[in-house]
Amino acid sequence: MTSPPASYDAEVQDKLSALIASGEINPEDNTLKELMRRNELGVPNLWLDIRSVTGFEKSFISINNFRKWFMPTHPLLKGRPDRADNFTQYLLGCFQGPCFILDKEKKLQPTPALTGIDFIEAASYLICDMGSSTAAKKLTQHGKSLITLENAKSCLEILRLRHAEVENYIKDILRDFILDLFQYAPLEQPDLNGEIEGEPGKGGSVFTKVLSNEQNEFLKEIFATGYHTLSNSDDDLFADGRPRSAKELKLTEDERTLFVETGYHIARVMWHCLGESDPTFKSEMWNNGQSIFEVGCDIMGELGVFDADKDPYYFFAMPLDNVREHLKSHIPISNYRLESIIGNFLSTTSHYREEISDEKATFEVQGGFQQAMWAFVQCGYATREANGFVWSDKIAPIMVAENLWDQEEESYTTENKKKTVDLTEQIWAAIPLWRRHLMARWIGHKSEMDVFLYLFRRWDGKRFHWFEKIQKNRTENLPTGYQQATREICQRLIEIRRSHPI
Numbered sequence: 001m002t003s004p005p006a007s008y009d010a011e012v013q014d015k016l017s018a019l020i021a022s023g024e025i026n027p028e029d030n031t032l033k034e035l036m037r038r039n040e041l042g043v044p045n046l047w048l049d050i051r052s053v054t055g056f057e058k059s060f061i062s063i064n065n066f067r068k069w070f071m072p073t074h075p076l077l078k079g080r081p082d083r084a085d086n087f088t089q090y091l092l093g094c095f096q097g098p099c100f101i102l103d104k105e106k107k108l109q110p111t112p113a114l115t116g117i118d119f120i121e122a123a124s125y126l127i128c129d130m131g132s133s134t135a136a137k138k139l140t141q142h143g144k145s146l147i148t149l150e151n152a153k154s155c156l157e158i159l160r161l162r163h164a165e166v167e168n169y170i171k172d173i174l175r176d177f178i179l180d181l182f183q184y185a186p187l188e189q190p191d192l193n194g195e196i197e198g199e200p201g202k203g204g205s206v207f208t209k210v211l212s213n214e215q216n217e218f219l220k221e222i223f224a225t226g227y228h229t230l231s232n233s234d235d236d237l238f239a240d241g242r243p244r245s246a247k248e249l250k251l252t253e254d255e256r257t258l259f260v261e262t263g264y265h266i267a268r269v270m271w272h273c274l275g276e277s278d279p280t281f282k283s284e285m286w287n288n289g290q291s292i293f294e295v296g297c298d299i300m301g302e303l304g305v306f307d308a309d310k311d312p313y314y315f316f317a318m319p320l321d322n323v324r325e326h327l328k329s330h331i332p333i334s335n336y337r338l339e340s341i342i343g344n345f346l347s348t349t350s351h352y353r354e355e356i357s358d359e360k361a362t363f364e365v366q367g368g369f370q371q372a373m374w375a376f377v378q379c380g381y382a383t384r385e386a387n388g389f390v391w392s393d394k395i396a397p398i399m400v401a402e403n404l405w406d407q408e409e410e411s412y413t414t415e416n417k418k419k420t421v422d423l424t425e426q427i428w429a430a431i432p433l434w435r436r437h438l439m440a441r442w443i444g445h446k447s448e449m450d451v452f453l454y455l456f457r458r459w460d461g462k463r464f465h466w467f468e469k470i471q472k473n474r475t476e477n478l479p480t481g482y483q484q485a486t487r488e489i490c491q492r493l494i495e496i497r498r499s500h501p502i
Contacts, residue, residue, distance in 0.1 A: 002231045009098040013108055016043050016100060017240040031055030036086050041380075044093025045196065047101050047111045050122045056083055058129060063130035069169045070238070072246045072335045084132035088139065091122055102257070108493045116151040119143045120158050127173055136177040143181050151206040153215065158180060160218050168228035175222050182207055184219050238473050246302065249332040254378040259338060260327040261372040262345035266296050267305050271316070281316035292347045299341055302334045331497075341380070343402045350404065350413075358404040360410045362388040393409045421482030424488045425456065430463050440496040451490045452483065 019025045032055045038044050061083050100108045111234050126135035163174050183206045226232035229239050274285035297314050298307040306314040349356040357363035373389050378383040382394045399405035458464045
């Protein structure tokens with residue numbers, strides 16, 4: 001690694017010292033927030049063991065990188081940063097420029113020369129524990145200068161052992177990282193000066209002579225095996241044949257109208273549920289770790305409605321009133337098929353907002369949903385009857401995929417309503433007439449929750465036990481529709497009170 005000029009060292013040391021003295025950075029703070037602050041201030045030059053950083057959820061980063069690895073690249077999402085990139089940026093600062101540590105007197109001192117082992121331990125942590133392909137790509141070039149004939153064997157052994165224990169997509173990231181770092185050539189064995197040594201056709205690394213037989217076989221094996229999750233014959237495909245790049249949605253004129261309407265309403269629901277209906281459209285939105293919101297935010301990010309550059313948060317890229325016009329003029333490049341976008345529309349508007357019915361019965365809609373439903377009609381997903389809209393058989397696969405209908409294509413909402421009615425009648429029949437009148441008097445100053453708890457604590461599924469509490473305040477095993485049933489019971493008691501005033 002080429003050393004920076006002494007004047008540069010002194011300049012960075014003076015800047016670091018001043019920031020520490022002013023309290024703008026805290027050298028004893030090893031949280032991710034502090035590390036990000038040093039990056040922002042342009043001083044990622046205070047060495048720390050990257051594995052000791054706290055203040056973040058490592059599993060969240062690794063899960064996110066797992067999803068990103070298998071998600072085809074998209075022009076609007078390409079290069080979207082994640083928390084692991086902050087570590088990579090910081091490490092590059094330490095390896096590229098002057099690097100310092102605090103001595104026992106809390107004074108800055110230049111670090112002893114960073115070694116190949118330092119590099120490998122930091123890089124393998126980001127790659128293997130966080131699944132960061134960005135770290136593998138950006139750190140390789142700087143790592144090459146730290147891998148020497150003296151440490152190559154120890155460095156490769158760390159990576160070989162990690163390779164054996166990780167899942168396949170990380171093996172694929174490690175494969176490129178290791179082969180590049182140890183300068184493996186499949187047909188010939190170059191030396192450290194770039195000249196060719198050894199017998200042509202056998203291949204090897206520039207470090208072949210200092211590596212063990214087992215390590216040389218390992219390099220040969222991972223090269224020959226190829227990728228596990230990517231196609232080894234077509235760079236544009238995953239191993240399962242899926243394209244690695246998002247494709248343009250080919251839509252008819254009617255489908256384009258449906259695409260615009262469903263996209264608009266997904267954005268509107270995200271605004272209500274995640275953006276708290278902020279009229280400025282500047283609130284940060286997080287998907288709450290809920291799959292419906294995750295998909296909705298991803299779709300809006302891919303279509304340019306949301307700014308998706310500040311992981312894990314999303315921001316509106318435009319006011320809601322502009323979304324329809326944007327989608328009309330936007331070339332829809334997406335990893336999601338139109339059916340998936342329709343599915344997310346149905347899940348968000350029926351499950352979270354209860355604005356669209358997911359039942360087979362005729363239903364009506366209000367306001368802007370008229371445009372959406374007529375678009376469904378034009379595409380054959382619904383029909384218009386005299387008293388409302390009705391879903392057609394064409395919508396069934398999407399409803400089933402979204403878990404709104406069961407495999408027999410019956411609406412769960414309809415089934416649950418039937419169960420609620422049956423349960424309501426069962427509970428009502430179990431309450432003697434005289435008890436109903438007593439409860440009607442009692443309910444006068446009680447809330448709906450009071451009634452719920454009163455019934456819940458005494459109902460054993462068949463009858464009431466009036467003078468003892470049957471259940472604790474736990475609702476995990478409540479029968480389907482229990483809350484709606486008790487709400488109906490409450491209304492019936494109120495009607496008795498009104499019809500028999502005391």
